[in-house]
Amino acid sequence: MAANLPTQAQVQGGAGVTEPGISHDEHAHHDEHHEQSFLQKYVFSTDHKVIAKQFLITGIIWAIIGGTLSSLFRLQLGWPESTFEWLSPFLGKWIEAGKLNPEFYLALVTMHGTIMVFFVLTAGLSGTFSNFLIPLQIGARDMASGFMNMLSYWFFFASSVVMFVSLFLETGPASAGWTIYPPLSALPQAIPGSGAGQTFWLVSMALFIVSQLLGGVNYITTVINLRTQGMSMSKLPLTIWAFFLTAILGLLSFPVLFSAALLLIFDRSFGTSFFLSDIYIAGQALPNTGGSPILFQHLFWFLGHPEVYIVIMPAMGMVSEILATNARKPIFGYRAMIGSLLGISLLSFIVWAHHMFVTGMNPFLGSVFMFLTLIIAVPSAVKTFNWLATLWRGNIRFTSAMLFSIGFVSLFIAGGLTGIVLGNAALDIQMHNTYFVVAHFHLVMGSSAFFGLFAGVYHWFPKMFGRMLDEKLGYVHFWLTFLGVYLVFLPMHYVGIAGFPRRYYAWTGFDSFSQFADLNKFISAAAIIAFFAQFVFIFNFFYSIFRGRRATENPWNSTTLEWTTPVVPGHGNWPGAIPAVHRWPYDYSKPGAAEDFIPQHIPYSQTQSSNLPYEKEME
Amino acid sequence: MTTLGILLVLVLLLVVFGLLFRLQILTSIFSGSSTREVGVSNRVNAILFIIFLVVGGAAFAWSFADNYDKMNPPIASVHGHATERMFWTTMIILGIVFTLTQVLLFVYSYKYQHKEGRRAFFFPHNNKIEVIWTLIPAIVMAGLVFAGWKEWTRITGPAPKDAVVVEVMGKQFNWLVRYPGRDQKLGVVNYRLIDATNEFGFDLSDQNGIDDFVAPEIHVPKGHPVLLKIRSRDVLHAVYMPHFRVQMYAVPGMPTKFWFTPTMTTDEMRAQTGNPKFTYELACNQICGRGHFAMKLNIVVDEPDDYVAWFAQQKSFSEQNPDVLASFKQKSDKLVEKETTPAAAAVVPATAKASL
Numbered sequence: 001m002a003a004n005l006p007t008q009a010q011v012q013g014g015a016g017v018t019e020p021g022i023s024h025d026e027h028a029h030h031d032e033h034h035e036q037s038f039l040q041k042y043v044f045s046t047d048h049k050v051i052a053k054q055f056l057i058t059g060i061i062w063a064i065i066g067g068t069l070s071s072l073f074r075l076q077l078g079w080p081e082s083t084f085e086w087l088s089p090f091l092g093k094w095i096e097a098g099k100l101n102p103e104f105y106l107a108l109v110t111m112h113g114t115i116m117v118f119f120v121l122t123a124g125l126s127g128t129f130s131n132f133l134i135p136l137q138i139g140a141r142d143m144a145s146g147f148m149n150m151l152s153y154w155f156f157f158a159s160s161v162v163m164f165v166s167l168f169l170e171t172g173p174a175s176a177g178w179t180i181y182p183p184l185s186a187l188p189q190a191i192p193g194s195g196a197g198q199t200f201w202l203v204s205m206a207l208f209i210v211s212q213l214l215g216g217v218n219y220i221t222t223v224i225n226l227r228t229q230g231m232s233m234s235k236l237p238l239t240i241w242a243f244f245l246t247a248i249l250g251l252l253s254f255p256v257l258f259s260a261a262l263l264l265i266f267d268r269s270f271g272t273s274f275f276l277s278d279i280y281i282a283g284q285a286l287p288n289t290g291g292s293p294i295l296f297q298h299l300f301w302f303l304g305h306p307e308v309y310i311v312i313m314p315a316m317g318m319v320s321e322i323l324a325t326n327a328r329k330p331i332f333g334y335r336a337m338i339g340s341l342l343g344i345s346l347l348s349f350i351v352w353a354h355h356m357f358v359t360g361m362n363p364f365l366g367s368v369f370m371f372l373t374l375i376i377a378v379p380s381a382v383k384t385f386n387w388l389a390t391l392w393r394g395n396i397r398f399t400s401a402m403l404f405s406i407g408f409v410s411l412f413i414a415g416g417l418t419g420i421v422l423g424n425a426a427l428d429i430q431m432h433n434t435y436f437v438v439a440h441f442h443l444v445m446g447s448s449a450f451f452g453l454f455a456g457v458y459h460w461f462p463k464m465f466g467r468m469l470d471e472k473l474g475y476v477h478f479w480l481t482f483l484g485v486y487l488v489f490l491p492m493h494y495v496g497i498a499g500f501p502r503r504y505y506a507w508t509g510f511d512s513f514s515q516f517a518d519l520n521k522f523i524s525a526a527a528i529i530a531f532f533a534q535f536v537f538i539f540n541f542f543y544s545i546f547r548g549r550r551a552t553e554n555p556w557n558s559t560t561l562e563w564t565t566p567v568v569p570g571h572g573n574w575p576g577a578i579p580a581v582h583r584w585p586y587d588y589s590k591p592g593a594a595e596d597f598i599p600q601h602i603p604y605s606q607t608q609s610s611n612l613p614y615e616k617e618m619e
Numbered sequence: 620m621t622t623l624g625i626l627l628v629l630v631l632l633l634v635v636f637g638l639l640f641r642l643q644i645l646t647s648i649f650s651g652s653s654t655r656e657v658g659v660s661n662r663v664n665a666i667l668f669i670i671f672l673v674v675g676g677a678a679f680a681w682s683f684a685d686n687y688d689k690m691n692p693p694i695a696s697v698h699g700h701a702t703e704r705m706f707w708t709t710m711i712i713l714g715i716v717f718t719l720t721q722v723l724l725f726v727y728s729y730k731y732q733h734k735e736g737r738r739a740f741f742f743p744h745n746n747k748i749e750v751i752w753t754l755i756p757a758i759v760m761a762g763l764v765f766a767g768w769k770e771w772t773r774i775t776g777p778a779p780k781d782a783v784v785v786e787v788m789g790k791q792f793n794w795l796v797r798y799p800g801r802d803q804k805l806g807v808v809n810y811r812l813i814d815a816t817n818e819f820g821f822d823l824s825d826q827n828g829i830d831d832f833v834a835p836e837i838h839v840p841k842g843h844p845v846l847l848k849i850r851s852r853d854v855l856h857a858v859y860m861p862h863f864r865v866q867m868y869a870v871p872g873m874p875t876k877f878w879f880t881p882t883m884t885t886d887e888m889r890a891q892t893g894n895p896k897f898t899y900e901l902a903c904n905q906i907c908g909r910g911h912f913a914m915k916l917n918i919v920v921d922e923p924d925d926y927v928a929w930f931a932q933q934k935s936f937s938e939q940n941p942d943v944l945a946s947f948k949q950k951s952d953k954l955v956e957k958e959t960t961p962a963a964a965a966v967v968p969a970t971a972k973a974s975l
């Protein structure tokens with residue numbers, strides 16, 4: 001599109017009140033004449049695009065670490081009889097006489113979960129794309145507070161450093177599972193990882209929560225106040241709706257995790273008994289009475305459950321956007337998509353106790369949470385049907401991003417359906433804490449969210465770095481990963497139905513669980529291969545930043561505002577005025593239009609041939 | 620030396636891949652395919668989706684059928700049969716939805732792949748079909764919820780009054796088992812009284828506990844409701860008995876419970892499974908530390924007569940540990956009111972006997 005900027009001078013955003021007081025020209029002026037120092041530009045940057053890249057690259061590093069940890073414990077699970085002497089150069093004392101230390105095994109699963117859920121899929125996914133896309137897609141110069149945004153990243157960085165350091169502690173990192181249920185997480189006598197490792201974990205998570213809250217407040221404010229002229233809430237791309245609601249979920253639920261962490265810190269260090277009662281351990285009766293370990297679970301899952309939607313909703317938003325763009329069709333049921341996001345967001349706060357059906361909580365409470373949990377399947381189903389309907393009679397281009405989006409839908413269905421089993425309290429009695437659960441959430445929130453992340457990177461890479469990722473490598477990456485994920489997690493359901501408990505160092509002690517040795521070997525092999533396939537992406541990513549094919553302004557012929565910026569948008573995003581918005585973001589293949597897409601900033605007056613009856617009056 | 624060799628091979632492989640990658644880029648530039656918007660690879664990917672659907676679907680079906688027998692731990696409780704039926708009914712419904720949606724996803728991907736000159740169908744919404752596919756899942760869910768809720772209420776409802784009571788206590792890293800003696804009442808325990816001999820923390824100043832006995836494994840009678848009382852004395856554990864479809868956390872400071880009715884004795888199960896070594900097992904299913912994966916307890920389901928005989932042979936904790944009893948006697952004068960009855964007496968719990 002040649003006419004990227006409207007002729008009308010619509011400089012100010014729609015809600016001019018809170019638009020940064022400094023005029024945009026001043027920004028541009030500043031940019032041109034004062035070359036920022038390296039430190040200002042790439043390290044302590046307040047530019048949302050740089051911060052997004054910081055989140056992304058930190059997230060990639062964490063994903064490599066988290067993936068490596070999982071490969072290590074999959075080795076143990078796949079080949080429980082083997083010796084791993086060859087790992088001792090890396091793991092040192094954690095290899096004892098060729099065997100992985102069982103406590104270190106628990107540390108591995110704990111850190112894998114923590115890293116993947118919080119550092120990769122929360123910070124790496126939502127942090128990256130909320131930052132990158134919110135200002136660009138709503139037509140803002142930057143976030144409402146660039147400074148807070150910078151703080152958000154650096155709190156995340158500090159949190160990362162603390163968590164990373166904890167991996168090398170003498171007593172090992174936190175080992176009580178990523179859900180850190182007390183008393184195990186409160187008592188170093190119970191497991192060495194609950195000493196310094198758990199302290200580091202809690203400190204790191206406190207910093208992480210600060211980072212999330214700073215980010216969240218900023219995203220919400222930006223979406224509410226800084227939309228460009230004409231960008232009403234009902235014209236927002238679904239990505240922004242998803243980021244917006246995700247930020248609200250985070251803002252309401254992370255403080256509860258903070259409170260849980262704080263109380264746990266009190267129990268650990270200051271002798272309180274919030275979560276501890278009647279404990280005799282290591283030859284000693286502890287003085288604590290009256291606390292409840294179950295209280296911690298309520299607090300934890302009050303965050304923990306919205307957290308899975310915090311992870312998946314941004315992916316849903318991006319997938320909706322990418323499916324529409326590459327099917328060259330409007331997303332089907334735009335309003336229903338927003339409605340289902342709203343429904344999921346509301347319901348996500350009142351389903352947490354489905355993680356706790358068999359904890360001894362009142363069975364009546366279990367019934368209530370079963371009802372609420374199964375209701376949440378309805379909006380999820382609506383989303384799935386709408387994605388399918390979006391593909392129907394489309395004209396699909398299989399970009400790497402599109403492949404990952406289709407993969408996302410496939411995995412979301414596969415993993416989401418088994419949630420209906422687990423949400424049923426009567427069935428959860430048998431399935432709770434088995435590999436069925438592991439398979440379920442790795443498909444529905446682990447792999448799907450990763451696929452959303454990959455889709456997002458492939459799709460927006462040209463806008464981030466001004467170059468294209470290599471498509472062929474993208475295809476190889478997709479097919480290996482897609483195949484790998486199914487080969488790992490489908491058979492895992494079988495193991496789970498047979499009742500294999502999760503977080504077991506070995507199953508060989510039980511007759512009930514000792515079959516499936518071959519299947520476990522198979523799962524481990526597939527997991528390790530799928531992990532190594534990710535290096536195709538990592539190579540592609542870093543190679544293309546410097547040597548990829550140069551991108552054009554709008555390589556996917558997309559309709560949203562970010563594609564109206566220069567190839568590499570500078571500080572302030574648009575060199576001139578911010579374009580005003582006239583239409584919804586999904587005018588693809590509109591009958592009568594010259595091209596198969598009409599960007600949001602094109603007024604109806606320029607598209608008379610394609611206007612629908614009710615749009616005529618807006619000409 | 621071998622490590623060096625492996626590293627060298629890896630480096631060389633990387634170089635080869637790098638060169639191939641450059642070569643591929645250069646050829647695509649020369650052939651002009653790099654500038655074409657939608658190339659051959661679009662068709663290749665569309666076909667791959669269909670291959671994935673067909674081959675992947677077949678492989679899934681085959682592996683599922685192949686593993687089906689191993690997947691289901693044999694059922695040995697009354698409610699286990701009910702939940703198992705519900706599980707597979709739910710799985711069938713899910714299987715249908717799974718197949719339908721995955722087929723549509725991949726078939727649409729193939730069928731509506733890019734074609735030069737074709738334009739996608741502008742179809743932004745249709746309220747009618749949206750209402751339909753909101754209502755259908757809602758109705759199906761309502762059915763599943765209702766069935767689940769009924770079963771859940773039945774399972775978690777109060778145990779029959781005549782249920783055999785067994786208490787298990789989780790600790791790092793094994794299970795302790797306690798039975799109320801013939802008085803059918805479990806005595807008070809107190810975690811402050813725990814030591815190497817008194818692992819349960821018996822408070823023997825409580826008369827109800829005098830005839831309680833501990834056992835190295837759980838024995839329960841077939842066909843009779845069993846109320847499992849569950850405790851933990853250190854961290855969280857979970858009682859998980861896959862054959863009985865029983866699971867409940869063991870929580871320090873908060874006793875929990877679960878009742879069930881075993882339907883098959885250990886011997887019957889050995890005959891049915893053709894495995895002479897078959898044993899019902901209780902596993903810990905909540906991460907509890909180093910020995911979590913080995914925290915096992917065997918369960919024996921006896922014929923009611925055998926159970927009565929076994930029960931009769933047990934010696935009470937107080938009888939086996941006169942020192943502990945004596946220390947309580949010293950502590951309290953009131954205790955000596957009634958002399959302890961020998962728990963070894965071949966008297967079975969009156970209630971249990973009546974219904975066995």
